[in-house]
Amino acid sequence: MAATDFYQTLGVDRTATAEEIQRAYRKLARTYHPDVNKDPAAERRFQDISEAYDVLSDPETRRRYDAFGPDFRQVPPDVDPDSWARATGAGTRGARRTAAGDGGDRRVWVSSGLSDEDLDFDDLLSGLFGRGGRREWGPVAGPDQEAELTLSVEDAYRGGRRTITLPGPQGSRTLEVVIPPGVVDGQRIRLGGQGGQGVGSAPPGDLYLIVRLAPHPRYRVAGRDISVDLPLAPWEAALGASVAVETPGGEAKVRVRPGTSSGKRLRLKGRGLPNTRGTPGDLFAEVRIMVPSSLTDKERDLFKELAAVSTFDPRRGR
DSSP states (O other): OOOOOHHHHHTOOTTOOHHHHHHHHHHHHHHHOTTTOOOHHHHHHHHHHHHHHHHHTSHHHHHHHHHHGGGTTTSOTTOOHHHHHHHTTTTTSOOEEOOTTTTOOSEEEEEOSSOEEEEEHHHHHBTTBOGGGOOOOOOBOOOOEEEEEEEOHHHHHHOEEEEEEEOOTTOOEEEEEEEOTTOOTTOEEEETTOSSOOBTTOOOOOEEEEEEEOOOSSOEEETTEEEEEEEEOHHHHHHOEEEEEEETTEEEEEEEOTTOOTTOEEEETTOSSOOTTSOOOOEEEEEEEOOOSSOOHHHHHHHHHHHHHOOOOTTTTO
C-alpha cells in the first residue's frame, strides 16, 4: 500500500505555512469530527487528518518528515538525510506493516541499510491513539466565518454602532457592531468569538464582517479618496469663484480659479474618508460647466454680445 502523503491529506502544498496548515486542519476537522459527522467513514478520515496535522504542525517533526518521508519515525535522530537516501535507494525501501487479524503480530520491520530493528506497532501509535486504536478526540476550535456588511459612504465616514441580523443553522442572531470611522471597501471588521461553535470545550471561531460600500448618487470612492461633481456656471468658471461643495463630513468651500475648464479636479486635502491609524483621504471636486437650458431675453442678448467680442476658440484651446 502506498504511503500516505500528509500534505495531500490536508490539501496543502509542501511550502504551506504553519497558519495555512492550521486553517486546513480546522476546516477538515470541522467536517469530519465524529462528534459532528456520524458517517462511519468520517472517523477514519478524521484519524488521517489528525495524524497529518500532528506531524506537520510540529516544526521538528515536519522537518524529519520532509527529509525521510514515511520512514521518518524509524530513522535514528542522528542520521543524515543524504546518507539515508543513499542507503535506502533514494527512499524506495520503506517500512512494511503486518495487520492484526492477518496472522501478523502488529510489528514493523525497518530495513534502513544501516541496521535492522523491529518496533512495536502499538508503540508507534502511542500518543496518537488511545485504547483499541481509537483516537482520543480532543477539542476542536470553531471555524472562522465571514459575512458582508453594506454601508453608505456617510456611515463609513462617520463610523458608529450598527445592529445586524445574521442567519444561522439554529436561527438568526442579532449582533451590535462597532464601526470605526473611515472604513474602506473590502476592510474586515473582526468580532471575536462570534464565529462557528467549537467542539467539546474548544472556543468558537471569529466572525469577520467584510465592508462593502453601497453605490452613491453623489460620491465615487477609490480607497480613501472621494470624488464629487462640482457644477459651475460659465461665468464662475471664467471669472473664478468660491463655491460650496457637499462632503460626507459636511459642507466645504472650494476656490475656483479664473479660466477653469470642465474636467478640472480641485483637491480638498484630508476631506476624504478619515483614517484612525494614518493619513486621511482627499476629496476631489470635478468641474462640470453647465449652461442654462433656457435663456431670458436679457441673457440671450448678453451671450450674443459675448460671442461677438470674444476671440476664444474652444476647439483650438485659445
